[in-house]
Amino acid sequence: MKSDIPRRQACFPIRVVMEMTDLSARQIRYYEEQGLIKPSRNEGNQRMFSVEDIERFLEIKSLIQQGVNIAGVKAIFASRQQKEGTNQKLD
Amino acid sequence: MKSDIPRRQACFPIRVVMEMTDLSARQIRYYEEQGLIKPSRNEGNQRMFSVEDIERFLEIKSLIQQGVNIAGVKAIFASRQQKEGTNQKLD
DNA sequence: AAAGGATGTAAGGATATCTGACAAGAGGGT
DNA sequence: ACCCTCTTGTCAGATATCCTTACATCCTTT
Numbered sequence: 021m022k023s024d025i026p027r028r029q030a031c032f033p034i035r036v037v038m039e040m041t042d043l044s045a046r047q048i049r050y051y052e053e054q055g056l057i058k059p060s061r062n063e064g065n066q067r068m069f070s071v072e073d074i075e076r077f078l079e080i081k082s083l084i085q086q087g088v089n090i091a092g093v094k095a096i097f098a099s100r101q102q103k104e105g106t107n108q109k110l111d
Numbered sequence: 112m113k114s115d116i117p118r119r120q121a122c123f124p125i126r127v128v129m130e131m132t133d134l135s136a137r138q139i140r141y142y143e144e145q146g147l148i149k150p151s152r153n154e155g156n157q158r159m160f161s162v163e164d165i166e167r168f169l170e171i172k173s174l175i176q177q178g179v180n181i182a183g184v185k186a187i188f189a190s191r192q193q194k195e196g197t198n199q200k201l202d
Numbered sequence: 203a204a205a206g207g208a209t210g211t212a213a214g215g216a217t218a219t220c221t222g223a224c225a226a227g228a229g230g231g232t
Numbered sequence: 233a234c235c236c237t238c239t240t241g242t243c244a245g246a247t248a249t250c251c252t253t254a255c256a257t258c259c260t261t262t
Contacts, residue, residue: 023166025116031131033249034219035153036122045219046240062126064248066219075114089238124218125250136250137209155217157250180207 030060030068037069041077048077054090056080056097121151121159128160132168139168145181147171147188 025031034045041048051057052067057076059067076097083093116122125136132139142148143158148167150158167188174184 022118023169025162027113031127032122033124033127040122044240046242049220050239062248064219066248071116078114084239135209137211140251141208153217155250157217175208182207 025071027071030070030073032069032071032074034067034069037074037077040074041081043077043081051077051080051090054094056090056093116162118162121161121164123160123162123165125158125160128165128168131165132172134168134172142168142171142181145185147181147184 032040034048037043037048038045043051048067052059057073057080059069059073062068080093083096088096123131125139128134128139129136139158143150148164148171150160150164153159171184174187179187
């Protein structure tokens with residue numbers, strides 16, 4: 021009866037992500053520009069984010085607040101992806 | 112680690128609801144006009160829907176497809192709300 | 203035929219998002 | 233002190249989305 025939102029479904033526009041993460045649009049676009057996140061786009065070329073994306077932003081924000089720079093965040097994510105590559109799930 | 116979206120949080124614009132429910136914007140607004148749903152509005156007066164709203168739309172759609180008219184859907188929802196009123200949870 | 207219910211469509215205006223560019227503050231290195 | 237880079241803010245012009253209102257259309261039912 022409760023149909024939950026798939027964690028990878030891109031269904032949030034940037035404004036909602038701004039509110040949920042307390043990041044500015046500029047920050048969100050910059051983090052994308054730096055390769056930290058890859059939102060999908062709708063037909064009108066507007067960014068659409070998933071629950072996973074939002075959680076990733078929260079992690080980025082937390083790391084940044086701890087003094088880690090973008091390169092550091094990128095490195096952390098990269099090393100994690102290697103481990104996850106071992107036991108990966110397909111949708 | 113997985114921060115889920117509260118079912119009542121209004122975070123979906125109408126376009127996303129259209130895609131998720133396969134309803135037209137006209138239908139969504141009409142159902143609201145008829146009192147079947149009460150989306151909240153953002154600062155710019157645009158409708159914002161919650162997961163609960165989307166599930167409600169799916170029920171509406173299902174009932175409509177079964178031949179129930181708007182008044183019927185309204186009655187069904189009304190009678191349900193009475194029962195739910197007995198053991199209600201507050202947020 | 204007339205009336206009402208449910209949806210489509212269009213117009214005009216308001217709001218949101220996009221990209222690209224430039225500015226500014228913080229911090230590091232010379 | 234000066235320069236450089238990183239990160240974020242802000243602005244402008246263009247595109248996309250959404251709003252309300254009104255009228256049209258297609259079915260039913262009477």
